[in-house]
Amino acid sequence: MSFEVLRLSAFPFEGRGGNPAGVVLDAQELDDSTMQELAAQVGYSETVFITSQDGRRLRVRYFSPEMEVDFCGHATIAAGVALGQQSGPGTYVFTTNTGEVEVRVTQEDRGIEAELTSRTSFVEELSDELLHALLGILGWSKSALSQNHVPMIANAGNSHPVLVLNSIETLEDLDYDFEALKVLCRENKWPTVQLVAQESATIWRSRNPFAFGGVYEDPATGSAALAFGVYLRDTNKATSGDRFAIKQGFEMGQPCILKVAVEENSCSVSGSAIQISQ
16 A cells, blocks of 8 residues: 655745645545544644545545544645646535535746635624533633624534634633543534634634544644634625635734635635645
């Protein structure tokens, strides 16, 4: 059995930082247990495996160090950049456990970039009971939340609770009960929790606890960025054609930038990926 694990960091900010992901472009001979074991060995929050390919249509699966994850945005960006380097720019269709996503790969002056688009999206109520439990685990009260943004669950491939805070300082002071959040997220199938605060009209700051996957915090979360675009659109805080950026991972020393585009029937997130030195 011969395969190569590529290591790329997705969504870097000014050529540094980013969120590391493992990428296996030819995983058709790997079974579930081997992929899980390999993801644990790689040790990144996710490793993506391309298990079959028909032209530019691919079946992909994602594994965290502890379990399979249905969809992962930053690993998709990393895979898109790796495919662009191997096969050239163009549009690829990834079939994930939650459906199809389009990945458009382009050659820019600064290097290859990838944009993933999700057409599966919805928002739903976050019950008072779950909100109370979540705030308790995070050590916050309702007064920490923005009065102009209702806490909800948003989905553009994965379901993420979205909590908009009233200050960046609250976001910077994140300190939560890891084991309690792991239980809550796994019970409700929330890969990460999208915690955001507004920096300017077109820039948001974000932190994403990833207790679900056994990781304290994710430096860049593409699926949560997509979900936040859906949240803003469906709560009438953004309209078709709006563009904004999310800065994430700065508190971890892994600065990331995620560019989000909101459309009437879809949301997209784009970024680059850089090679990680072995």
